[in-house]
Amino acid sequence: MSFLKIIILKSLYKMNGERTIYSILHILNGKKSSQTIQDIHIFQLTSLYQSFPMLSRVQLEEVVHILYKEKWLVKSGDNHYFINDTRKIELENLLKENLLPNYLNGWKFHAITEPFWQRLSLFIQVASHLSENSIRYIPVQRNPVTQLWLKETLHSISMERNEINKYLYKDLVNCLDGIEINPAILINRLTGMKEIGLTSDQAALELKMDPSLYQLSFLAILHFMIERILSNKEEYSLLRYMIKDNKKNFTLTASTAKTYDFIQKGYNIEEIVHIRNLKQSTIEDHLIEVLLNVPEFPVHSLVSEEKIRRIKKSIEQSSSKSLKVIKQQLADVSYFEIRVVMARYGDSS
Structure with missing residues (x-):
């Protein structure tokens, strides 16, 4: 089995059908989107980010098709796949025998x-x-x-x-x-x-x-x-x-860096939306990116301690990383607040 097939199986195993196969492509290509950046933390795939920048959509589809024909995968919807239950133990052994190289980050x-x-x-x-x-x-x-x-x-x-x-x-x-x-x-x-x-x-x-x-x-x-x-x-x-020109926050995209500058100057989300003439969802995406990149950024400035505790508990008790599933359990919590907690605590959840 090629190592690329092992990587894709590992990614599908981690995602457990909650993302399409193209989420894997975005991770391996190193797409700089809020969703991709959050996914690598939620599903513990940070080491693989931008590891195959030249991998094409067609190549990924071909590998997934082969894995499906070999009975490794079960299809659950358009471009959504689960690992076949009958082969999970075999896959776990395969992953133990084919570890990612040390130091990959x-x-x-x-x-x-x-x-x-x-x-x-x-x-x-x-x-x-x-x-x-x-x-x-x-x-x-x-x-x-x-x-x-x-x-x-x-x-x-x-x-x-x-x-x-x-x-x-x-x-x-x-x-x-x-x-x-x-x-x-x-x-x-x-x-x-x-x-x-x-x-x-x-x-x-x-x-x-x-x-x-x-x-x-x-x-x-x-x-x-x-x-x-x-x-x-x-x-x-x-x-x-x-x-020598490495910067502390070199991973922030240009637009997010501008939003972060305003945050550091004391502006709130609504004010930044008005100043930058951007959608609130875009500014929220920027804040998620900041949380994933700047460990010292205070998560409590976005979500109360009480809500953080409840969201974390819900995530721990749920087998799903789906925002919709978590939201159904927490009526008074916003999707953004759930994303904030996932961004800050996703790797350990």
Whole structure:
């Protein structure tokens, strides 16, 4: 069984028929919508966020169709599927035998993973050529923003150009020390003076890995590196430059960041609706996103302690994560208040 099929089965198992299969696509693609962001927390799928940005709707439908024909799934409505009861124990064993790679943290690092990889791969290529006093190469990254970043960074580094490669190698060895994932998953992708990096598919073939498992393992290594560098930047003389512009709230979308600015200035929801000329539901979506991203944001400013207690109790006693099901049990509570509690406490509910 391909690892992508295992991931989709895991997601459907977690969602238990409460979302369509396209909710999985939105999670794996990394869709920046309030619903998707809340879903990854409610169903404990944060690690998989934006893990397969190129997965298409057709590819997902093909995998689901195969799983259905193989009797893994039971259809309950348009694009809604449950795990077949007769195969749940088999699936649980399958998931235990095929764990997600350690260190994978898609939600936490999705905003900086691709920029980090572009900077890292281009820096390594250029450093390799500089060590041989060569300036003839075709950049592995064509993104002009990344190229400009490298030019500015090279100008700011106070070391000899032909020494950069040595210090970068030292940083890499230090950063990857102790990782439980095969470093070749990353190393095989790197281009240097005399080596051309492999594509994702080529690297997976070289290492005899399932392509989907390779993709997740590659991301896990990048996330491992980012975590290490952020936790102790001073230890890495060059790698620290690759995420030096990381911001505390880098995961907030632009529109949500504007709403959050107004919240911090003391404006309430109704005032922000009027100022920004947006629907109340849109501002509420922004607040849910803030709750999911900013741990210190006070949930009690949106829902009373008494309602939080009752909503949490209802969620714990219900086998469903459906807002409608919870709302039916709490007539005096709004859908927004339920979403607020799910957003703040969803991972532990």
